[in-house]
Amino acid sequence: MPRFPKPAEGSWTEHYPQLGTAPVSYEDSIDPEHYEVERQAVFKRAWLNVGRVERIPRKGSYFTRELKVANTSIIVVRTGTGEIEAFHNICRHRGNKLVWNDMPLEETSGVCRQFTCKYHAWRYDLDGNLTFVQQEGEFFDLDKSRYGLVGVHCEVWEGFIFVNFAPEPEQTLRDFLGPMITNLEGYPFGQMTSRWHYQSEVKANWKLYMDAFQEFYHAPVLHANQSPTAYSKAAAEAGFEAPHYRIEGPHRLVSTSGVRAWEMADEMRKPIEDICRSGLFGPWDNPDIGEMPVGLNPAKCDPWGLDSFQLFPNFVILFWGQGWYLTYHYWPTSYNTHVFEGTVYFPEPRTPRERIAQELAAVSFKEYGLQDANTLEATQSMIESRVLDDFVLCDQEVLIRHLHQETAAWVDDYRRKTAEA
Helix, strand or coil: CCCCCCCCCCCCHHHCHHHCCCCCCHHHHHHHHHHHHHHHHHHHCCCEEEHHHHHCCCCCCEEEEEEEEHCEEEEECCCCCCCCEEECCCCCCCCCEECCCCCCCCCEECCCCCCEEECCCCCCCCCCCECCCCCCHHHCCCCCCCCCCCCEEEEEEECEEEEECCCCCCHHHHHHHHHHHHHCCCCHHHHCCEEEEEEEEEEECCHHHHHHHHHHCCCHHHHHHCCCCCCCCCCCCCCCCCEEEECCCEEEEEEEECCCCCCCCCCCCHHHHHHHHHCCCCCCCCCCCCCCCCCCCCCCCEEEEEEEECCCCCCEEEEEEEEEEEEEEEEEEEEEEEEEEEEECCCCCCHHHHHHHHHHHHHHHHHHHHHHHHHHHHHHHHHCCCCCCCEEECCCHHHHHHHHHHHHHHHHHHHHHHCCC
């Protein structure tokens, strides 16, 4: 069991003195030149989660991912031996995108025995080997063994598929994740196959949306309309403070207490929540998903609300105490735009009532996510004005401070190594 640090005098920020307590700059979120370096320094060197193994359950199953931040498209496939591999989605003949349907820039998925280029019908097997060239005799000394698909480093942890675009990753995936993340091993991710997925284009830097989910200082104010007025007013006056924050390497964690919604006063609940026995915290009827891994609920909250694990750079796994989880991805598309993805996972429902309870939780999550996103364009537009050049952060915003400093450290490290090379 890992030891979790306790803050001195209740201050999480001061417990991590390397972060400092001074106001911070958001220049890293508004500077196009910084973004271009960030793409190389972070997104072409860190391990990036691109999906789960359930999407490719059998031989020949595949999906593509369009990753503008890395200026590429990839194919993730389960090979003939059952391994999961990733390749750049490009034909070795004339550079056409290899796998796509009607629209070249849209992602796709399916099952096949081989990949065939739409342009000149070059074929590749599931291991990426070039197996067929149309009119092969017309080429000059063509050695097909030299023209397989270009591979991408790919590793799997607990069913999560990660890729790395570096020529040689500086760390294995497991070393990159570190103990705080690997202590989540044993959670029944594979049982959570009832899935809802949301995607949105957001006009804000990717880090600003991550910041929105790294603190709960905003919760009683921004989400006030989701609760009865009297309750919201009291909550806003009292404020909310999460009981546990942790930073380990490039990754972060915030853990909070929760509520037993069914024990709240009737006027605190919505009629639909009573009918469906569900709401923001998930279905009230907790499924039996077995013993939880040691890394969850480090503050030993009772009741426990959620743990949000922020995996650097752009991936979040958020566990709810009611026995389900969700993931967030933030895929940059420019210095002030990104694509946000939210995916909700539950155990397969056994009855129509369980299905409806899951749907209400998924819809509630979407509503709260929209509220969090609603401030972002306003934030982005105003920090781009450069009227202010520094911003104060409270103790509960310690993870925000860390994300921006960690990203800057990767950029500085990249610049140093590039200069040395």
